[in-house]
Amino acid sequence: MCGIAGIFDPRGRQAADAAVLDRMTDSLAHRGPDDRGTWIDGPVGLGHRRLSIIDLAAGHQPLFNEDGRVAIVFNGEIYNFQPLMEELKAAGHQFRTRSDTEVIVHAWEQWGEACVERLRGMFAFAIWDGHRQALFIARDRIGIKPLFYAELPDGRVLFGSELKALLAHPGLPREIEPRAVEEYFAYGYVPEPRTIYRHARKLPPGHTLTVRAGEAVGAPRQYWDLRFAPEAGLDAAATEERLRERLAEAVESHLVADVPVGAFLSGGVDSSAVVATMAGLVEQPVHTTSISFGESAYDEARYAAEVAERYGTDHHVRRLEPDDFQLLDRLAGLYDEPYADSSAMPTFRVSELAREGVKVVLSGDGGDENFAGYRRYRWHLNEERVRRLLPRALRGPVFGLAGRLYPKADWAPKVLRAKATLEALALDSVEAYFHSVSIVGEPLARRLFNDAFRRELDGYRAVEVMQGHAANGPDHPLSAVQYLDFKTYLPGDILTKVDRASMAHGLEVRVPLLDHEFVEWAATVPPALKLQGRDGKHVLKRAMRPMLSEGLMYRPKMGFAVPLAEWFRGPLRGAVRSSLLGERLADVGWFDTAFLRRVVREHEAGLRDYSALIWSLLMFERALAGADRSAGAAAEPMAMAGGR
Structure with missing residues (x-):
């Protein structure tokens, strides 16, 4: 795992600035503490920070082909690099290392832009081809590894593993994109391809971008998309057996490393399945780590301990306390733009703990998206049944009025909290799903x-992100929302959280449940085997019965949550007031300050649970503060659209 950065002037007017390239590269030092390399050839410059995992002695980057005209900087792991190396040797290519990085170089020479279709793994890389006078950047299919890029006003192109690498260049304008703000407060993150800055972009998962000398920067090219093609009449027992086989194969492929490999163990089904599978594939005890909370309603540590004891893992636990709020500024600095998933706090701490024992861990991320584990999937299907019975012309007025009239009752038992459901029934399928996942819904x-x-905003709505993806998605209502999560929530929230939190500690996290071959197979499993009644991840739980206890798999889902509502009314009350009611949010000029005062007052009194909104505002305010602090090293501070 590494950090990459680079500069290219397609017009050839400016040589890459070595000092600027150094700043861009060194801003990613946390991603690669083991080695550093930069290279400049006229208008192109490549930078790399290395975390040594494979071929520890000979994996220095940038790495070149035989004649030195093709150079690469690479972040990630290619799990099928060994068979690819043999295939490329048979085609006449000569290797000087045994690294997966050099495999990509020769794969580019052999197959050009189609090389990405041969790679199995998580990756973000940039290749400069002096023969073709072209810069080629690519991101893996699922979006496990990040890649940002920007075209400066003078035509130069920047890229980097994190937004901070681009911000280290003095030529990048720092104007905030209002549509990104709208999206952030709806989703809790800024979805691909946008960033909080108008002039910087994320390369979407499953896309590449080629920039040729003398040509304008074009649009990214998509090389992969997830297609749901359920096999009708698939036998349940055979599917369960096949799932175990597929999972074992994916986990085994992710164990390739020249350093010890451990695992995150939250106590949920997904991470427990990975650990149980992993324990059967390695000789030494698996090094596992987990986080515990003081509040028992959020604490899964006892379930993690059950799995650790059953499989004899070398288990380590760290407790998260309310005073860990000190992480707020640190998290804002890690993500470079507003990011509102509070589980970034325990993810940061569990990564810190894991790095004390190993350099690589496997995680269970992806199980919910693959096998319909989120409760919102069940709610969506129930709502879809009603939507299909009644036409929109009737549903809209009836349920819309009912939703507006029904009180918001956060204090009441869940059975009486019908407002959100009534509002959703008035909408179409995509708008309803957007409504269910939004932190700040349109009302x-x-x-x-x-x-x-x-x-x-000029009429722009954050739901347009999902509407754009839904146009290419599957028809089945369950597969459709799984597809939307693969396009938005998974890369924008889950994978972003894990990448930044782990790389802050120089820890590589691998996700076997998101191996693209495993994902493609899971998309062939019929929806009825994934969600049965109230039982999400049905086929995964059935498949894991020989390996995990019924009590662990069929308990209520808890997630990797932080008890924010209680914290904001208790030890963090003062921090909430100073951030939400302070000058910084008021000076932005976009928020209703009277409503912010009401949010604080009603949450403190226990009348409403505004914890998700408060956390989103806190992280937005901290992102502004971080931009202000770093403005001295940049060309200009973060600026509001419209010149404010």
């Missing part, structure tokens, strides 16, 4: 933002 956004911000 709340109308109260949070003022007229000045709405003028900046």
Whole structure:
């Protein structure tokens, strides 16, 4: 795992600035503490920070082909690099290392842009081909590894593993994109391909971008998409057996390393399945780590301990306390743009703990998306049954009015909290799913933002992100929302969280449940085997019965949550007030300050649970503060659209 950065002037007017390239590269030092390399050839410059995992002695980057005209900087792991190396040797290519990085170089020479279709793994890389005078950047199919890029006003192109690498270049404008703000408060992150800055982009998962000398920067090219093609009449027992086989194969492929490999163990089904499978494939006890909370309602540590004891793992636990709020500024600095998933806090701590024992860990991320584990999937299917019975012309007025009239009752038992369901039934399928995942839904956004911000948006709505993806998605209502999560929540939230939190400690996290071959196979499993009644991940749980206890698999889902509501009314009350009611959010000029005061007052009194909104505002305010602090080293501070 590494960090990459680079500069290219397609017009050839400016040589790459060595000092600027150094700053871009060194901003990623946390991603690669083991080695550093930069290279400049006229208008192109490549930078690399290395975390040594494979071929520890000979994996220095940038790495070149035989004649030195093709150079690469690479972040990730290619799990099928050994068979690819043999195939490329048979085609006449000569290798000087045994690294997966050099495999990509020769794969580019052999297959050009199609080389990515041969790679199995997680990756973000950039290749400069002096023969073709072209810069080629690529990101893996699922979006496990990040890659940002920007075209400067003078035509130069930047790229980097994190946004901070681009921000280290003085030529990058720092104007905030209002549509990204709208998206952030809806989703809790800024979805691909946008960033919080108008002039910087994320390369979407499963895409490449080629920039040729003398040509303008074009649009990214998509080389992969997830296609749901359920096999009708698939036998349940055979599917369970095949799932165990597929999982074992994916886990085994992810164990390739020249350093010890451990695992995250949350106590949930997914991470427990990975650990149980892993324990059967390695000789030494698996090094496992987990986080515990003081509040028992959020604490899964006892379930993690059950799995650790059963499989004899070398298990380590760290407790997260409310005073860990000190992480707020650190997290804002890690993500470089507003990011509102509070589980970044325990993920940061569990990564810190894991790095004390190993350099690589496997995680269970992806199980919910593959096998329909989220409760919202069940709710969506139930709502879809009603939507299909009644036409939109009837549902809209009836349920829309009922939703507006029904009180928001956060204090009440769940059975009485019908407002969100009534509102969703008035909408179409995509709008309803967007409504279910939104932190700040459109009714709340109308109260949070003022007229000045709405003028900046010029009619844009965050739901358009999902609507764009849904146009290419599957028809089945369950597969459709799984597809939307693969396009938005998984890369934008889950994988972003894990990448930044782990790389802050120089830890590589691998995700066998998101191996693209495993994902493609899971997409052939019929929806009825994934979600049966109230039982999400049905086929995965059935497959794991020989390896995990019924009590662990069929307990209520808890997730990797942080008890924010209680914290914000208790030990973090002062921090909430200073951030939400302070000058920074007021100076932005986009928020209704009277509503912010109401949010604080009602949450403190226990009348409403605004914890998700409060956390989103806190992280937005901290992102602004971080940008202000770093502005001295940049060309200009973060600026509001419209010149504010």
